[in-house]
Amino acid sequence: MSVAKADENRKVTTHRLTEMKARGEKISMLTAYDYSMASIIDQAGMDVILVGDSASNVMAGNVTTLPITLDQMIYHGKSVMKAVKRALVVVDLPFGTYQGNSKEALASAIRVMKETHADCIKLEGGVEIKESIERILCAGIPIMGHLGLTPQSINKFGTYTVRAREEAEAEKLISDAHMLEEIGCFAIVLEKIPAKLAARVAQELTIPIIGIGAGGGVDGQVLVMHDMLGINKEFSPRFLRRYANLFDEITHAVEGYIADVKSSDFPNEQEQY
Numbered sequence: 001m002s003v004a005k006a007d008e009n010r011k012v013t014t015h016r017l018t019e020m021k022a023r024g025e026k027i028s029m030l031t032a033y034d035y036s037m038a039s040i041i042d043q044a045g046m047d048v049i050l051v052g053d054s055a056s057n058v059m060a061g062n063v064t065t066l067p068i069t070l071d072q073m074i075y076h077g078k079s080v081m082k083a084v085k086r087a088l089v090v091v092d093l094p095f096g097t098y099q100g101n102s103k104e105a106l107a108s109a110i111r112v113m114k115e116t117h118a119d120c121i122k123l124e125g126g127v128e129i130k131e132s133i134e135r136i137l138c139a140g141i142p143i144m145g146h147l148g149l150t151p152q153s154i155n156k157f158g159t160y161t162v163r164a165r166e167e168a169e170a171e172k173l174i175s176d177a178h179m180l181e182e183i184g185c186f187a188i189v190l191e192k193i194p195a196k197l198a199a200r201v202a203q204e205l206t207i208p209i210i211g212i213g214a215g216g217g218v219d220g221q222v223l224v225m226h227d228m229l230g231i232n233k234e235f236s237p238r239f240l241r242r243y244a245n246l247f248d249e250i251t252h253a254v255e256g257y258i259a260d261v262k263s264s265d266f267p268n269e270q271e272q273y
Contacts, residue, residue, distance in 0.1 A: 008045065009086065010086075011085075011086055012047050012048065012086060012087055012088040013088060013119070014088065014119070014142050014186040014187070016088075017047070017048070017088065017186065017187055017208045018186070018206070018207065018208065020047070020208070020219070020220075021206075021207070021208045021219045026219065026220050026221070027047050027048060027208055027210060027219055027220025027221075028045075028046055028047045028048070028220060028221065029046070029047060029048035029049070029050060029210055029220055029221065029222035030046050030048075030049060030050070030222065030223060030224075030225050030228065031049070031050045031051070031052040031054055031055075031222070031223070031224045031225045031226075032049050032050075032051065032080050032225055033051060033052075033055045033058070033059050033076045033079070033080065033225075034059075034076070034079050034080070035079045035080070035082050035083045036083070037225060038079070038080040038083040038084055039083035039084075041225070042083060042084045042085060042086055042087045045086070046086075046087045047087060047088065047220070048087055048088045048089075048090060048210075048220075048222070049080060049084060049087045049088070049089050049090070050090045050091075050092070050122065050222060051073065051076050051077045051080050051089065051090065051091040051092065051116075051118070052092050052224065053065040053068050053073065053092040053094045053095070053151075053152070054151075054224050055068060055072070055073070055076050056068035056094075058224065058225075058226040058231075058232060059076070060072070064151065064154055064155075065094070065095065065151045065152055065154075066095045066096075066152065066154075066155075068094045068095075069094060070093075070094055070097050070108055070111065070112075072094075073091060073092060073093070073094050073112065074091075074111065074112060074115045074116055076091075077089070077091040077112060077115075077116030077118050078115065078116045078117075080116075080118075081116050081117045081118055088119050088120070089116075089118045089119050089120075090118065090119065090120050090121065090122050090144050091112050091116055091118045091120075091121050091122070092121070092122050092123075093105070093108055093109065093112065093121050093122070093123050094152075095152040098123055098129065098132045098136075099125070099128075099129060099132070101132075102131040102132040102134075102135040103135070105123075105129075105132035105133075105135060105136060106132075106135045106136050106139060109121050109136045109139070109141050110139065110141070113141055119142065120141065120142035120143065120144060120186070121136070121141060121142075121143055121144070122143070122144040122145070122146055122189065123136075123143060123144075123145065123146065124146040124147075124150035124151070124152050124153065125145075125146070125147075125150060125153075125176075126145075126147060126172070126173070126175070126176025126177075126179060126180065127175070127176055127179055130179065130183065133145075133180070133183060133184075133185065134183055134184075137183065137184045137185075142186050143184070143185045143186070144185065144186065144187045144188065144189060144210075145176075145177075145180040145185040145187070145188040145189070146188065146189040146191065147173050147176055147177060147180075147188060147189070147190055147191075147193075148163045148164060148173065148189075148190045148191040148192055148193040148198075148214065149162070149163045149191040149192035149193070149213075150191070151191075160192070161192075162192050162193065162194065162213075163191075163192055163193050164193045164194065164197055165194060170193075170194075170197050173190075173193065173197065173201070174197075174200070174201060174204070177190075177201045177204075177205060177209075178204070178205065181205050181206065181207050185207065186207055186208075187207050187208040187209070187210060188201075188205070188207065188208075188209050188210070189210045189211075189212065189222060190209055190210070190211050190212075190214040190218065191211075191212045191213060191214065192212065192213035192214065192237075192239070193213070194215075195214060195215025195216070195217060196215075196217075198211055198214035198215050198217060198218050199215060199217025199218065201218075202217055202218045202219055203217075208220060210222050212239065213237060213238070214239075223240065223241075227240050227242070228240070228241070228242065228243055228244075229242070229243065229244045229246045230242045230243075230244050230245040230246050230247055230248075231246045231247055231250070232247070233247045
């Protein structure tokens, strides 16, 4: 086996992501919430799989990410981890499990790590949650940060519009990003911010910066699987590129199955014992 091929098959770690940034190799990241899809995504060569609290929307049908519980996130995390052999797996800590109490934050993080066997966790926010981040990091649990549009704070923002357009918010984001790096986060997701600002953060920091709606000047990209595969047709932001149209394909397949059952075409003689 060649060195390059061996490197492709090597388990992705937080340190390996730093190596990828250092040599200019872009990082691919996608969400997954169940065993079957995680297995496909991992075997395809994904670098990072995010067990996102977006499961609240795409799996449970909630309008926001806020209702999903820690128990539900652990269920999804365990399902994904049973499938993954290569990718780094990140699990979101859901709303209400870390923001107000650093001891509760640590307890939440420990539950995720012990019960899912995931590689690391992700938290939304900057200086406001510094104490929780530091306490979790002191326990040896790797953390990916998340700045910009933070969906768990949607009721504060009141809109999903682009963040950090104004100078004050942009400067706070830069300050928060430096703080997250300094206290020990291994990477940061930047969501829905101006491309120039995201590129500046990626240039100033040594840890990987993963973007979603943050332009191409960052170190990697993340999308929600259901959006990228065209399973979800209602969500069409500018930053989304659909690589498939599974909504229509699945609908066509299901309609065909219904028609074949109704007409007694399925099962035929070769499909029975």
